[in-house]
Amino acid sequence: MPISLLIASSDEHFRETVRESLVNIGNARIVSEYPEVSSNLYIRVLQDLERNPEAGLIVDLASDPDASLKALEKVKQAAPEIYVIASNYHADGETVIASLRAGASDFLIQPLKRVEFRDAMARLERTPRRAVSGASRLGKIYSFLGAKGGVGVTTLAVNFAAIMAQNKQQTVLVDLDFTANDCAMQTGSSPQHTLQEVGENLGRMDQALFEGLVVRDPLGFFLVGPPDQVEHRIPFTESMFREFASFLVEKYDSVVIDAGRWVVDEVVLAALQSSSTIFLVITQQFPSIRNAQRYIAALMRLGFNQDQLKLVVNEYQKKPDASLATLEQIQQTLNQPVFYGIPGSPAALAAVNRGRPVAAAARNGAGDLERALRGFVNKATGAKASVTAK
Numbered sequence: 001m002p003i004s005l006l007i008a009s010s011d012e013h014f015r016e017t018v019r020e021s022l023v024n025i026g027n028a029r030i031v032s033e034y035p036e037v038s039s040n041l042y043i044r045v046l047q048d049l050e051r052n053p054e055a056g057l058i059v060d061l062a063s064d065p066d067a068s069l070k071a072l073e074k075v076k077q078a079a080p081e082i083y084v085i086a087s088n089y090h091a092d093g094e095t096v097i098a099s100l101r102a103g104a105s106d107f108l109i110q111p112l113k114r115v116e117f118r119d120a121m122a123r124l125e126r127t128p129r130r131a132v133s134g135a136s137r138l139g140k141i142y143s144f145l146g147a148k149g150g151v152g153v154t155t156l157a158v159n160f161a162a163i164m165a166q167n168k169q170q171t172v173l174v175d176l177d178f179t180a181n182d183c184a185m186q187t188g189s190s191p192q193h194t195l196q197e198v199g200e201n202l203g204r205m206d207q208a209l210f211e212g213l214v215v216r217d218p219l220g221f222f223l224v225g226p227p228d229q230v231e232h233r234i235p236f237t238e239s240m241f242r243e244f245a246s247f248l249v250e251k252y253d254s255v256v257i258d259a260g261r262w263v264v265d266e267v268v269l270a271a272l273q274s275s276s277t278i279f280l281v282i283t284q285q286f287p288s289i290r291n292a293q294r295y296i297a298a299l300m301r302l303g304f305n306q307d308q309l310k311l312v313v314n315e316y317q318k319k320p321d322a323s324l325a326t327l328e329q330i331q332q333t334l335n336q337p338v339f340y341g342i343p344g345s346p347a348a349l350a351a352v353n354r355g356r357p358v359a360a361a362a363r364n365g366a367g368d369l370e371r372a373l374r375g376f377v378n379k380a381t382g383a384k385a386s387v388t389a390k
């Protein structure tokens with residue numbers, strides 16, 4: 001049986017060593033790398049197991065053993081069948097027993113030695129694994145990230161959430177663009193509460209409390225975001241986000257995130273790390289493509305994988321004039337297929353002025369744009385085959 005491996009380590013050197021050691025083992029491949037061993041690790045692991053149910057996990061405990069063991073425990077609770085190899089610099093009785101109790105099946109001492117690693121892979125290969133059952137019961141997180149300002153991130157996130165809700169998915173839209181609060185603007189709502197109250201109430205959060213705190217859009221999705229006053233950077237931290245994300249994926253089908261332009265915000269980075277899909281939104285203008293190139297490079301350095309990242313071209317023109325890039329040029333420059341093209345339409349601006357999503361218009365109201373948005377959601381969620389940018 002081929003070996004598929006998930007690697008969780010905040011240590012780039014550790015991940016690299018595993019990668020290099022695997023090259024020498026035929027029939028082995030890395031499915032995903034997680035650059036942090038956080039309480040949300042199980043969210044990504046479950047998502048990856050859906051596509052690769054046979055995969056084993058190697059967890060590096062070295063940087064923060066207590067937190068890593070807790071993360072490992074949560075992974076095992078969520079996916080009891082998964083084969084886990086724990087690793088640390090110490091292999092004293094206490095360390096090894098603690099990792100076994102947390103659910104590890106094997107242990108490797110660091111620095112990793114080639115022979116020991118190969119033997120561990122052989123044990124993994126020999127262990128009969130029951131395929132981790134079917135689709136994950138956890139909701140999915142879809143993040144929208146702009147390669148430049150004004151490329152349509154908020155428009156796409158709001159309409160994605162709206163269409164998900166219309167498709168009868170329990171959906172939460174989270175606005176993490178703290179400078180704008182545009183999701184509220186585009187949905188015509190004035191939230192009473194913000195992520196600040198969510199953060200303050202995480203310890204006793206349940207669905208009733210959450211839904212009482214946040215806005216319910218007439219289309220059925222929930223919305224929560226930053227305060228309207230730009231001068232207030234609320235105390236909503238990365239670890240709060242991680243706890244919040246666990247609550248959301250356990251209770252809702254889909255979580256849609258307006259990640260704004262990211263610019264190295266640790267809350268946004270945590271959101272991207274928890275996402276099953278990151279939609280990088282660009283236009284055919286060269287500055288946005290150039291920035292997308294920088295973003296993709298940065299995300300790869302941070303341990304994201306290309307499967308997770310999907311390019312969406314907004315205001316897409318099939319036959320652009322010379323000032324804009326063609327689809328082929330974009331794909332070539334970014335070395336990545338374009339996942340979807342959304343046409344430009346005056347209906348987008350009309351929707352913003354109306355303060356309601358395009359998808360909320362009468363079914364025949366928005367024409368091509370609305371059709372493309374629905375096609376995009378269907379393709380992204382695997383709902384049905386649809387027409388992509390051609």
Ligand SMILES: Nc1ncnc2c1ncn2[C@@H]1O[C@H](COP(=O)(O)OP(=O)(O)OP(=O)(O)O)[C@@H](O)[C@H]1O
Pocket residue numbers: 146148149150151152153154155156177180182260314315342343344345346348349350352369
């Ligand atoms: N497909 C489209 N066709 C025409 N106009 C569009 C389209 N998508 C978005 N727009 C318009 O472009 C403007 C910017 O959109 P939006 O606010 O969604 O972008 P953003 O990336 O979130 O911007 P910001 O960087 O300010 O957060 C809006 O006026 C919006 O109506």
Ligand SMILES: [Mg+2]
Pocket residue numbers: 153154155177180182260
């Ligand atoms: Mg925006």
